[in-house]
Amino acid sequence: MSSDLEPQRDTALVSAESKDLQEVPLQPIPEYVQELVMRAKQAAGRLATLSTAVKNRALEAMADALEEKKEQLLEANEKDVEAFGSTPEKKAMADRLRLTDKRIEEMSAGIREVAKLPDPLGDMSKMWTRPNGMQVGRVRVPIGVIGIIYESRPNVTADSAALCLKSGNVCVLRGGSEAIHSNTAIAAVLAEAAEKAGVPPGAITFVERPDREVVPVLLKKDRYIDVIIPRGGPSLMRTIAEHATIPVVKHDAGVCHIYVDADADQAQAEAICVNAKAQRPSTCNAMETLLVHQSIARTFLPRLMEKLQAAKVEVRGCPKTCQLLPEAKPAAEDDYGKEFLDLILAVKVVKHMDEAMEHIAKYGSQHTEAILTTDYQRAMRFLREVDAGAVLVNASTRLNDGYQFGLGAEIGISTSRIHARGPMGLEELTCSKFVVLGSGQIRE
Structure with a gap:
């Protein structure tokens, strides 16, 4: 599975001048x-x-x-x-x-x-003048x-x-x-x-x-x-x-969550959840855990389960989920926080948004998190407080992608807490250098 696990053989077949095939040692690594x-x-x-x-x-x-x-x-x-x-x-x-x-x-x-896309190189967002007349700027390189x-x-x-x-x-x-x-x-x-x-x-x-x-x-x-x-x-x-x-x-890893809030548009939420899990489950931005507010679980989960079963998704649920969905398998503790990369979904019923955010903070990989809600204040709070490279409101986690975000493509989705976080496009592959325009200034 890993790119660094399987060694290559120590010799290679190459064509000699005589056209005969000979075994020649590979160049030392x-x-x-x-x-x-x-x-x-x-x-x-x-x-x-x-x-x-x-x-x-x-x-x-x-x-x-x-x-x-x-x-x-x-x-x-x-x-x-x-x-x-x-x-x-x-x-x-x-x-x-x-x-x-x-x-x-x-x-x-x-x-x-x-x-x-615009070429990011040479872009100088600002330049300022110091008291001694020296001009200082930063240019993208x-x-x-x-x-x-x-x-x-x-x-x-x-x-x-x-x-x-x-x-x-x-x-x-x-x-x-x-x-x-x-x-x-x-x-x-x-x-x-x-x-x-x-x-x-x-x-x-x-x-x-x-x-x-x-x-x-x-x-x-x-x-x-x-x-x-x-x-x-x-x-x-x-x-x-x-x-x-x-x-x-x-x-x-992409351990991505969707939290379906009490005020979610349930029809919309069903479509988003099925897309996030089943559209291409082997990707890092596919949903791995679904969190559902307890006040809508009884109506929302059975309808969603029908669509998930049609998409051949296996559900592993908490005790409350299993009570509502007899077809669900009981979730093991390590199912939460797992990147399945498959048609498997962990589901948990939560009391409120605070519990959902605590779960995400504990088990998430700071990749992609989403909330489905019609409540503006809760949506804005989720955006502020949830820590991830991308946080979405009323949209599938599968949309966290350089092409979907208008970056053309991506070199990956950064989970590092540095200047490049989330999909890395052109700007994230540059740094800056200071440029100074002087007219004879020296340091006193």
Whole structure:
């Protein structure tokens, strides 16, 4: 499951000049990683100064190339899906792994949306004048080289490459071994199209070797990589925490809640809850726990249960929920706070909004939380007091997404308490530097 769990073999078959196949030892991992990051670092300076027009042409070429090479990408993906397997416990991960015509079209559409967005680089929000006449301002610049370590979802390769390119950042992409054929194919298509459009070689760098030893080595390259963005499960996060000497922007588990308030529009709430759980349960912004106010539970839950059963959702409920829903299974304590990534939903009946918010504070992962209510004051209080990267009122948690928010695409949904929190688009992939315009000023 984890991208750093399965080592690659120690030799590779390559074609010799005589056309005979020979086994040749692979390059040692430290040397392999060093060459990659040095190449990436060399590309960073040139990429940071590319014009918006060149970057946009490259992005359009990348989007076109994905569609033109669709059959090639699907063929590569089929190898990964076959090797991964389809046992029930792998169902959620297999769904993330699979490419379809529609998902490739969505990848292309996301890249085109990024091309249409304003270039964040060079933006100077304000400049001020000091008493000595010196002018001081802050201008938006690229972070530099961004390492992205992720699992399963091949679309992350395309989204990350597009966002990094538009924001002037070089990306070093390390996908999971379970998607090695898909990611290698996508990265090759994108890099070739970008380079033909004028992007420096190395701007889109992909780590083709899935050896488990690559990640710890990569995480120590703080002279070459400026920030690491991990997207994956607990095993990957532990590896990052143990080995990284580079700043990390965490994209952790999505234990997302919806609280249905006493004053909710119940028909609307049913539709939202079914969408949040069943539309694509394997994603990090799918609802995992439903909290329902006790005053409407008796009428709301049975009707919702019919729709959930139609969507093949298994409900695990608190004692009150099980009294109202004989079809529900009793919830274990660890069902609350669990990221199921499947058609399983934990349900709890709560006395009031305070209990709902206490539950969210205890079990949530500060990813996405929502309230369904027609009471304005309670909605505003929920927005103020609930701590998460995104807090929604009367909307599905599935909408916490860079594309849905108008960011074009996202490099992930940050759960870190730093400048980048929630979906990370172009602005979140930049930092600022001070610029000073003087006329001979010196410090007295």
